[in-house]
Amino acid sequence: MKTPTLFHPLLSKATLLLTSIALISLLSGCGKDKDEFPGKIKIVAAENFYGEVAQAVGGDLVHVVSLLTSPDMDPHDFEPTPQASKDVDAAQIVIYNGIGYDEWMAKIIKASGGTDSKTVIAIGSDIMGKKEGDNEHLWYNPETFPKYAKVLAENLSKLDPLNADTYAKQADAYIATLAPATELAKELKQATAIPIAVSEPVFDYMAEALNLTVTDKKFELAAEEGADPAPADVAKLQDDIKAKKIKMFVYNTQSSSTTIQNMVALSKENGIPIIEVTETLPKDKNYIQWMTDILNQIKAALK
Structure with a gap:
């Protein structure tokens, strides 16, 4: 007995056509991904x-x-x-x-x-x-x-x-x-080193460029590592703030703790200017605006 065939010419042609279209679309889509920015x-x-x-x-x-x-x-x-x-x-x-x-x-x-x-x-x-x-x-x-x-x-x-x-x-x-920030940094560079304190080392390269000396190195290092500063380092920074031995307190607003918040509050109580900095680029600002804003805070604090 002859085995009935399941082959249907019309169905087969339609299936092949649809398969071909799907394959072409897939390949075309891949091509668009690859050539989305041709020549760049x-x-x-x-x-x-x-x-x-x-x-x-x-x-x-x-x-x-x-x-x-x-x-x-x-x-x-x-x-x-x-x-x-x-x-x-x-x-x-x-x-x-x-x-x-x-x-x-x-x-x-x-x-x-x-x-x-x-x-x-x-x-x-x-x-x-x-x-x-x-x-x-x-x-x-x-x-x-x-x-x-x-x-x-x-x-x-x-x-x-x-x-x-x-x-x-x-x-x-x-x-x-970059000239506005570069020139402002040159203007603000101190002839004699000025002591400052910082919440962590984000700002240290700029501080060095301006001849601002970070006095709480152990405190900032502990903060950078996510550890609690030693009681002696906390006490020293508190004493420096109360005695106004620092010209400003540089505070990374994106990384804080109860201890750092207490230092910010103590600085404000004692008339020590707070310089707010961030680790990442603020929303709706470019790099030059970001740096210039920070340098202008420094300028005001040095007056």
Whole structure:
């Protein structure tokens, strides 16, 4: 007996047609993802203030993705999304702070092939000559961003030699935008060291540039490590505040504790100016606005 066939010519043609359309759509979609920014150098920056520089130096010739984009994100505890890994994998240049600050980025870079597959710029070690264990908050160092802009322009030029002049000019133009903060910092630099206290080391590079001496090193280190300062260090800072031995108290508003809050309150009671700083870029501000606002607080405190 002949086995009945389940083959139906019309059904088969329709199925093949639908399958072909689905396959073409899928391939077309993949193509759009790959060519979403055709001809542009793809850059991923761990922190948005580094991404800001990348966009300024690269201009219309680059597409920049910053992973840390909200002031509410903790750079130390950031959990990268699958999309972040995809962005890094597709990038030609990856920029991060390094020296232990954003270790999660180093892991993503390694998983995506490391420096063999892309240009990696670690601001701390590659540009500023720092090592793990050094102060991580390099964006408060007035020398960091001009150096970074120059290095980035050089790396973009290696990938795109025909536009080398454009990258160099755009780096110079960006550095010129830093002039208000640079000039203000020069104006505020003290001829004689002035003692200050800080809640943690976020501001220390800028303090050094202005010749402001941090007097509570043990206190700030404990705060940085999430530990309670030793009673003797707390007592010393309290005494310095009450005796007005410090000119200002620099307070990182994003990292606090009961002890730090008590120091802020004690400073206010004793007429010690409070300088409010943050670790991440505030909402609706760019880097130059951020730094200028802080320097203006310093200027008022030094009067």
